[in-house]
Structures are given as C-alpha cells and as structure tokens.
Amino acid sequence: xxxxxxxxxxxxxxxxxxxxxxxxxxxxxxxxxxxxxxxxxxxxxxxxxxxxxxxxxxxxxxxxxxxxxxxxxxxxxxxxxxxxxxxxxxxxxxxxxxxxxxxxxxxxxxxxxxxxxxxxxxxxxxxxxxxxxxxxxxxxxxxxxxxxxxxxxxxxxxxxxxxxxxxxxxxxxxxxxxxxxxxxxxxxxxxxxxxxxxxxxxxxxxxxxxxxxxxxxxxxxxxxxxxxxxxxxxxxxxxxxxxxxxxxxxxxxxxxxxxxxxxxxxxxxxxxxxxxxxxxxxxxxxxxxxxxxxxxxxxxxxxxxxxxxxxxxxxxxxxxxxxxxxxxxxxxxxxxxxxxxxxxxxxxxxxxxxxxxxxxxxxxxxxxxxxxxx
Numbered sequence: 001x002x003x004x005x006x007x008x009x010x011x012x013x014x015x016x017x018x019x020x021x022x023x024x025x026x027x028x029x030x031x032x033x034x035x036x037x038x039x040x041x042x043x044x045x046x047x048x049x050x051x052x053x054x055x056x057x058x059x060x061x062x063x064x065x066x067x068x069x070x071x072x073x074x075x076x077x078x079x080x081x082x083x084x085x086x087x088x089x090x091x092x093x094x095x096x097x098x099x100x101x102x103x104x105x106x107x108x109x110x111x112x113x114x115x116x117x118x119x120x121x122x123x124x125x126x127x128x129x130x131x132x133x134x135x136x137x138x139x140x141x142x143x144x145x146x147x148x149x150x151x152x153x154x155x156x157x158x159x160x161x162x163x164x165x166x167x168x169x170x171x172x173x174x175x176x177x178x179x180x181x182x183x184x185x186x187x188x189x190x191x192x193x194x195x196x197x198x199x200x201x202x203x204x205x206x207x208x209x210x211x212x213x214x215x216x217x218x219x220x221x222x223x224x225x226x227x228x229x230x231x232x233x234x235x236x237x238x239x240x241x242x243x244x245x246x247x248x249x250x251x252x253x254x255x256x257x258x259x260x261x262x263x264x265x266x267x268x269x270x271x272x273x274x275x276x277x278x279x280x281x282x283x284x285x286x287x288x289x290x291x292x293x294x295x296x297x298x299x300x301x302x303x304x305x306x307x308x309x310x311x312x313x314x315x316x317x318x319x320x321x322x323x324x325x326x327x328x329x330x331x332x333x334x335x336x337x338x339x340x341x342x343x344x345x346x347x348x349x350x351x352x353x354x355x356x357x358x359x360x361x362x363x364x365x366x367x368x369x370x371x372x373x374x
Contacts, residue, residue, distance in 0.1 A: 009064055026210050041202075074149060075150065081107075107287070123145060170197065215343075
C-alpha cells in the first residue's frame, strides 16, 4: 500500500513526499487504518519496522480534523529512553512540517533550565507531548500540568519500559488522564507484565502482530565460546583488526554492547588504559554528553562506542560496520535489536557475540528465535 492510498490529508502527504516516504511498511499498512477508525490498538513490532510513523501519522491526521481543545496536551507518547524521545521528536518535525501542530519532548538528564522550559511548555499546552515516564511524573507531581484533555495515549516499546521498571510510573501517569481516550500500545515482546498492562489500559482493542524480524541478510553472525577473562584480549584483537587506535580515517565503526552501566564503565576505562580511542554511553551520563557522543559517533569523530542497551533501540546511524556483544543479552529479541545497528540500508556488517559457559542457555534461546545455529 502507498501512503497516498490512506485517508490522510495533503499536508501530511507533502511532508512524506519530501521525506521520501512512498510505500507503507507492513505495520503501517495494518495499523494506520485501525487508528484512524478510532480503535485502541495492541501492536507487535520491532525497532526498524516503521512503528513510529504507524502511530504519529494517524494521530496527526486525527488532530488536524479539529475538535481538540487549544492550549491543552491532546496526545501523549511515552517512550523508555531520552534517545527514543529525541528520535520521535525529529520524525515528528518532519511529518508535521506543513501542519499547525505543536509538540514538546520531555526527558531527563539535563539542567534546571531545561526542566523549567518543559514545565512551561506543558502548562501552556501543546498538541503532542513525547515523554520518558520518570521526567513526566516529576513534572506532574511538582508542577501545574493538566493532562485531563489527552485524547491519545501511545505507549511505545512497552516491554522496554517495563524492563526498566516503569510499570508503577506508567499507571500513575495514566491516573492523570481521562478514561475516555484512544490508547495505542506497541511492544516487541509480550511478557506477563506487558499483558497485564494491556488488560488495564486497552479497551476492546484491535491487534496487529508483525512477525518478529530476523537480522538483516547482510549481517555475518558469529559466536566465540570463551571464559570471562578471555573477553578483553579477544575484544582487542577483534577491534584492532577493524578500527585504528590513533587515526580515525578509513577504518570501520563499531558498537560494543555490555550488560550494565557498571560493565560499560569498566570496559571503557580498560580500553582507554590500553590506548584504544573509545567513547561510552549509559544512563548515568548527562544528556548533553550522551547527545554529543552520539553526534561524534555519527560524524566519525569516534569509531568505537561501548554502550548499554540504551542505544540498541532509538538510534539511526547507517554506517556501523560491526557490533560486539561483550555480554549475551538476557532477551533474544535484544540480540536482534543490537546487531540490527549494523548492515542498515542494504549494507554489510558483522554481529559478534562472546558466550561464556553460563551464557549457553541464552544463546540457545537466540538460536531458537532465529531458527538457525550461529
């Protein structure tokens, strides 16, 4: 299906044309008409399938039809991380380019000036608020924020939000919303807590389930069976063959994923002591620092990044040649998200995973999901 076959206005179609959006992805083709018809929606979709457009486009269309109060928040998008909030913010800027739509991105990791700006924006009202639960809840508790006119609630990457521990925060935020609203919930997986949340927040919902995406064909996947103390020497060998320590020109770019922010810090300092030019990203860093690091990585000022799963979803950089899973992810779907950072836009890439004996059950789950032996 092409976007001009959908029941959306010319302003949106013009913006999509400029952004070179022509044909709907499967999640967009199935979800957008259901949202336009007014259904609550439970959708299963991986990162990279176009799910952000699957909810932003119909919400923008419905808002453009009028009937929503001015100077009030009319749509609320909850996301797990500031990086995803920034990405949704950027996409919204493109989609709404020709529309008289206002929005605000709300997330932590910044200073008191940013908090005050977010407070004023919410109090003055904007059509759409994109928010991480922790920062939004802080504003709700301490400021005069009115969410009683929200017509649309979107929970993006619900499984990731619950993994982080946002269940109670989400339910408290929902207590500020009207009961009569349209709720859209997107989740890559459906563990018990996600199903529980869906039962509580959705009403007579339609369901769209897109098969769990497999890694791109251009990714060469490999595993190394080893002991913990062998990881760092092997990592140095692998990265040394792919990136140059002192000169950033003409060499590959890669991400090393570790299981925790403590492990990321330890690995970052270990690599630095050994002379490797590397950067780190995890949730304890200030937002300004995280944003600058990602910008430097995107612009090839940094070739090697050590990170938690905070960057396995919500970043869009096309020229990452390899990914190393220093630790095997706990969920097999996270493996797909991690190595999916490489081989984007039809390119080739490598997905390398270190597996200790105790990690073997996790590897078995990954291979079961992929329906292949790595």
